[in-house]
Amino acid sequence: MDHKTFLTQLQTRLGKDKGEVEEYMSAFLQIMKERCAQMDSVAIQGFGTFEPKKKLERVVVNPATGKRMLVPPKMILSFKPGSAIKMKLKMLSSK
Amino acid sequence: MNEKISFPDLVTLLATKLNVTKKEAEAFLKEFFTISTEVISSGEELRINELGVFKPIWVEPRASVNVQTGEPVEIPGHYKVSFVPDKVLREAVNAPFSSFSVEILNDHVSTEAMMAVGDEGMAESREGDGSEEEPVAADEPAAPEAMPLQEEVEDAIMPETDKPEAPEIEDLPGEKEEQPVVPESGVIPEPASDPDAETEPEPDVVSLEQDEPAETSEEQPLETEIQPAVEPVAETHAEPVADEPKADVPALVPVETDTDYTDYLQKSASRRAFWWGALSALGVIVVIGVAVWFFLRGDEGIRIGEYTLSLTNEEVFAPQLQANQVADTVVVSEPVDTTAMVDVAERDSVAEKPVAQSEKTERVEKTEKTSQSATTPTTAVEAEPVVETIRSGVFLTTLARKYFGHKTFWVYIYEENKKVIKNPNQVPIGTRVVIPEASKYHIDAKDRRSVEAAKALAVKILSQYE
Numbered sequence: 001m002d003h004k005t006f007l008t009q010l011q012t013r014l015g016k017d018k019g020e021v022e023e024y025m026s027a028f029l030q031i032m033k034e035r036c037a038q039m040d041s042v043a044i045q046g047f048g049t050f051e052p053k054k055k056l057e058r059v060v061v062n063p064a065t066g067k068r069m070l071v072p073p074k075m076i077l078s079f080k081p082g083s084a085i086k087m088k089l090k091m092l093s094s095k
Numbered sequence: 096m097n098e099k100i101s102f103p104d105l106v107t108l109l110a111t112k113l114n115v116t117k118k119e120a121e122a123f124l125k126e127f128f129t130i131s132t133e134v135i136s137s138g139e140e141l142r143i144n145e146l147g148v149f150k151p152i153w154v155e156p157r158a159s160v161n162v163q164t165g166e167p168v169e170i171p172g173h174y175k176v177s178f179v180p181d182k183v184l185r186e187a188v189n190a191p192f193s194s195f196s197v198e199i200l201n202d203h204v205s206t207e208a209m210m211a212v213g214d215e216g217m218a219e220s221r222e223g224d225g226s227e228e229e230p231v232a233a234d235e236p237a238a239p240e241a242m243p244l245q246e247e248v249e250d251a252i253m254p255e256t257d258k259p260e261a262p263e264i265e266d267l268p269g270e271k272e273e274q275p276v277v278p279e280s281g282v283i284p285e286p287a288s289d290p291d292a293e294t295e296p297e298p299d300v301v302s303l304e305q306d307e308p309a310e311t312s313e314e315q316p317l318e319t320e321i322q323p324a325v326e327p328v329a330e331t332h333a334e335p336v337a338d339e340p341k342a343d344v345p346a347l348v349p350v351e352t353d354t355d356y357t358d359y360l361q362k363s364a365s366r367r368a369f370w371w372g373a374l375s376a377l378g379v380i381v382v383i384g385v386a387v388w389f390f391l392r393g394d395e396g397i398r399i400g401e402y403t404l405s406l407t408n409e410e411v412f413a414p415q416l417q418a419n420q421v422a423d424t425v426v427v428s429e430p431v432d433t434t435a436m437v438d439v440a441e442r443d444s445v446a447e448k449p450v451a452q453s454e455k456t457e458r459v460e461k462t463e464k465t466s467q468s469a470t471t472p473t474t475a476v477e478a479e480p481v482v483e484t485i486r487s488g489v490f491l492t493t494l495a496r497k498y499f500g501h502k503t504f505w506v507y508i509y510e511e512n513k514k515v516i517k518n519p520n521q522v523p524i525g526t527r528v529v530i531p532e533a534s535k536y537h538i539d540a541k542d543r544r545s546v547e548a549a550k551a552l553a554v555k556i557l558s559q560y561e
Binding site: 001002003006009010013014021023024025026027028029030031032033034035036037038039040041042043044045046047048052059067068069070071072073074075076077078079081084085088089090092093 | 097098099100101102105108109112113120122123124126127128129130131132134135136137138139140141142143144145146147149151153171172173174176178180183184185187188189190191192195196197198199200
């Protein structure tokens with residue numbers, strides 16, 4: 001499901017018009033961005049947890065050229081699915 | 096920082112941001128996550144702009160082993176959710192580290208070079224002016240001293256003369272003998288503190304014999320040295336004439352066997368220190384003794400000369416004593432004293448150079464010697480170009496550190512020897528390099544600009560061999 005269909009579905013469920021939903025969306029995403037940039041993790045019950053993680057620098061070798069490269073340290077936003085999603089996916093796989 | 100934001104917190108944040116009631120914000124977020132959960136749970140990919148892509152991925156069942164029981168277990172197939180944050184979000188999170196970029200490491204050559212440099216440093220520190228410096232010291236004194244010797248060839252060739260002669264002149268037995276001395280003198284310098292050195296003045300009584308055995312013994316193991324030394328002493332006191340030849344013989348024999356100069360180098364520094372002290376003491380004694388002996392004895396030199404002739408080796412370490420004695424016949428009794436003095440001076444100069452290099456505390460000896468020594472020999476030493484041989488454990492960098500005080504100055508050694516050195520990273524063992532004068536390239540380890548310039552040059556040179 002892409003962004004557009006997701007928004008339309010949200011519209012119909014909330015009974016609000018497109019502009020309003022987009023306003024909410026952008027505000028929510030703004031909060032997510034700010035908070036994650038501050039190393040805060042966002043944990044939503046049932047859905048999952050967004051958590052910024054620090055990855056250490058490492059040396060990798062390009063197998064094609066054999067060149068060794070130093071990958072710098074970086075921050076990555078990881079997502080860990082919550083219990084609800086896990087449960088449903090389990091049921092899906094057991095079918 | 097590192098806070099955990101829960102759903103209610105998120106609702107509050109959203110409400111304050113949009114100036115709406117919490118209820119509305121909560122309704123929106125609830126619906127948002129409900130739909131997301133539904134979509135993802137249905138195994139469908141969910142793409143939200145500026146947030147990222149959630150994608151359930153099917154993991155095939157695979158065999159595994161129960162760690163505790165060791166039984167084989169099959170992990171059933173299942174879904175896992177992959178989340179790839181959107182570019183905007185990813186960059187926002189990674190902002191603190193955004194300045195970094197992937198860097199390509201240099202290939203093996205450069206890393207090896209780096210390691211080699213490190214090893215050298217280690218080796219040097221371990222050895223502490225050990226064997227490496229000795230050969231150098233030997234080389235330096237040899238050339239310069241040859242000149243003074245030649246001037247006073249006849250006078251110079253005293254029994255005790257330890258001055259090194261130029262290797263080329265092999266015609267005269269005396270000269271041969273002198274060569275061997277060089278290595279000895281080279282060896283001597285390192286040990287700084289010698290108890291013996293201080294006691295030097297007294298030993299005059301001991302006389303020549305002691306000196307000779309001692310010198311020979313340097314190259315040999317300790318045990319042999321001690322024995323010969325003691326016996327001759329006693330003899331010499333009783334009958335100076337007869338004793339001297341005898342003393343020479345024992346001394347010479349050991350010397351011949353001393354081909355393993357390298358072995359000696361590896362021996363402990365303490366031993367070297369001892370011998371250094373002993374040698375210097377002996378040197379003084381010998382000079383005095385020889386002077387006395389010359390006065391008393393006129394013809395003995397010939398006899399000694401015979402011994403020397405029979406014993407002389409072509410090896411570098413051939414005994415020097417023999418030649419000196421041969422020469423003795425030529426020498427007039429009066430000149431002897433002066434020559435002896437010269438010898439001392441020369442010796443001192445030889446000693447001083449190595450000392451300076453090793454930077455050990457030979458102050459006591461140094462001062463003594465310098466006071467005695469004439470200035471001429473030292474100046475001669477400086478004028479001569481220094482030639483070094485690359486060996487295992489000796490690199491351009493180590494040479495640079497030894498001669499210029501900083502390893503970065505290897506570039507100038509390289510510049511000086513461009514013809515011989517093809518690749519500064521891999522100088523073949525056995526290569527003979529000329530160490531340039533420090534003033535030629537404005538080398539000064541204490542001057543930061545000089546060091547910086549050398550580093551810049553090093554980068555330039557190395558870039559050609561990348």
